[in-house]
Amino acid sequence: MKTYINPPKSTWSEILQRPGFSVVELKNQVQAILTEIKTDGIQALRKYTEKFDGVILGDLAVSPQEIEDAGNLVDPILKNAISIAAANIQKFHESQVPQTKRIETTTGVTCWQKAVAIDKVGLYVPGGSAPLFSTVLMLAIPAKIAGCREIVLCTPPDKDGRINPTILYAAQLVGVTQIFKLGGVQAIGAMAYGIDCVPKVNKIFGPGNQYVMAAKQLVSISDVAIDMPAGPSEVAVMADSTANPAFIAADLLSQAEHGPDSQVVLVTNDHSLIEKVVLELSRQLKELPRKSIAEKALANSQAIVLDRVEEMIELINGYASEHLIIAMENYSDVSQKIINAGSVFLGNYTPESAGDYASGTNHTLPTNGWTRSFSGVNLDSYLKKITFQEITCEGIQNLGPVIETMAAAELLYAHKNAVTLRLEEIRRKQ
């Protein structure tokens, strides 16, 4: 970690510059694959699956038998853990169900907003070194609560054409309706266009590498909505002298082990803390299977001392971190002033990994500074809010003249006339 002691404000954004993550350079390459998928359909999906996943695909769809077999392969202790995590995620996302409120804005004019599920959603779960069944829970549970009719999941097959059994087990547990053996750009293209047995969905969710992200952004221009832009994972820790250096080191390492491009930032008002954390980092690193990945991530990371808590808060809001741990005595006060963050972990006994798996909050969060304008995945992500209005004869008599005046001032006389005709008819009937 690079250390900075009270760096002047003018240098903050440079110090906190994220590792390059740009989809711009990949756009042409990814667009070419997407176009080929749109044109050649299943053939292109097979071609790129062979190329990128190293397997010649049989059926795209995972069969009921494969799902049943998977259930028998998962350790009962893990099954139990998954069911506890799923229950917490369920409970927290159920608490987000919006209520419809009817508002009479003018006498006789009633308006309301109704939340309706997005009909078909597509979930992407990356492959790679770790079987991310937790992402299945995070993406599918709110989809089910929202009432999405079709919940489609794509995840890449291994070299034998199989999907990790825990991913299949989690998917059937939480109500995914169809699972396909597709990864990368192939998965995004198939769900965006509807290819072969893969249905065209209305919105695509889930994390992925730069290629997946580029594909999601490209299909979002004309074909399908997406959850959010994303980049490599990141955590910021705010700590004071009451923080535990071993806990902080462990939290920084949980982020760092995600990938060499992960970023971790430590901000503290305690000058002596950084040294203790660095010592703990080297001690804990030794034991980690993913040591070399974590080391690379740490090399790009920052430890910053700022004497004033207000400055710590300002820097953290400017950085707009995906995950934020506040290990400070007065974490409650500090947390009230946080305006840019994805998910916030309060106090010494709230590790980021709690939110990654089981506290109940969602772990699919905006990165790369997008917490300035995006929420993490939550129940709302699977809902649209349709507005309704119902106006009585009395209502249009009350509000009609206002509409007529405004429409005329905007030179939209047909808009005005739609009111005038109704008011005339009411007058005639009276």
Added chain:
Amino acid sequence: MKTYINPPKSTWSEILQRPGFSVVELKNQVQAILTEIKTDGIQALRKYTEKFDGVILGDLAVSPQEIEDAGNLVDPILKNAISIAAANIQKFHESQVPQTKRIETTTGVTCWQKAVAIDKVGLYVPGGSAPLFSTVLMLAIPAKIAGCREIVLCTPPDKDGRINPTILYAAQLVGVTQIFKLGGVQAIGAMAYGIDCVPKVNKIFGPGNQYVMAAKQLVSISDVAIDMPAGPSEVAVMADSTANPAFIAADLLSQAEHGPDSQVVLVTNDHSLIEKVVLELSRQLKELPRKSIAEKALANSQAIVLDRVEEMIELINGYASEHLIIAMENYSDVSQKIINAGSVFLGNYTPESAGDYASGTNHTLPTNGWTRSFSGVNLDSYLKKITFQEITCEGIQNLGPVIETMAAAELLYAHKNAVTLRLEEIRRKQ
């Protein structure tokens, strides 16, 4: 209008094909302007304002004097209408303020979601033939309720370098913090990158033509969030024998007068209704100043008879209209089955123009089928929801083993260790 009697379901999507609206072909052209704005800054803004708006810009920012002068130019009757509309929009959007609920998912594990305003928002109000001050109300009022700190508005100047006074009046009334004389791609580029005195915002809102839309989508890839994709405006009307043909014609025309590419669709189970509506259309068209625009839009539009109400609903949900009028006796039952629409108008006395101006609902809505996955602008559009979690010693003892099991199964041992260290420390202290 083209008329179809009980068309088979297989033909619906072809019948309802929207007029072409593609930003794909414009992308290179618009990207070139955006790149020039990013590189040359204010010079590029001046160059393109001269080219597209026909005026050599003095100050980009509207001065306090211009705003004060504008207030004196607006008719008091219009001012009164605007204040009533603004109050209704305020009341309806205030009803959308979310409540924070703290949920204990496991004993000692508390999670909550907190809505926080997006700090800086940019609003775009198009120029053109009509001064769209109503869009100022629709975009700025929820921004103010949400608590956005900076509310920036861009709208193109006329050939004399001036902004329509009603737009300026509405902007200051509802709390816009800065107004700039910029239109089209220039406005979007300036707010996305922060050029000269125009601040870089976190999210851009508002309607616009194909160039504006292309610019919004391009800057949304790396720089700034946007409200939604959009295309030409559209309305669908569901009507039965209780509907009033004159009202329907007036409503169809209020949509058609927006632009030659507007689309209007009428679906009814009453065979005789279409003829009556067509007669009314030609009668009302004669009186309209924007007759030639409305005629062009109507030429691309459809009237469809479907005998069964369930089929009408299915077709309407498939079309996924921006505006939907339900002029049917049992509109309440029918409306419960609508899953894809932006804003819905119920009964014979609820014209679309009520929602365009003054009922309280927002008129910035997804078009081009995007209501399948997007909400219209609403309070949420200006908020991010940050999740928080607070875990006690008891909480981590309860949930820790679950996290450890799942992290180990995902081969993320640093994630596991962040829990293990905490559990060990608690055991040592006991």
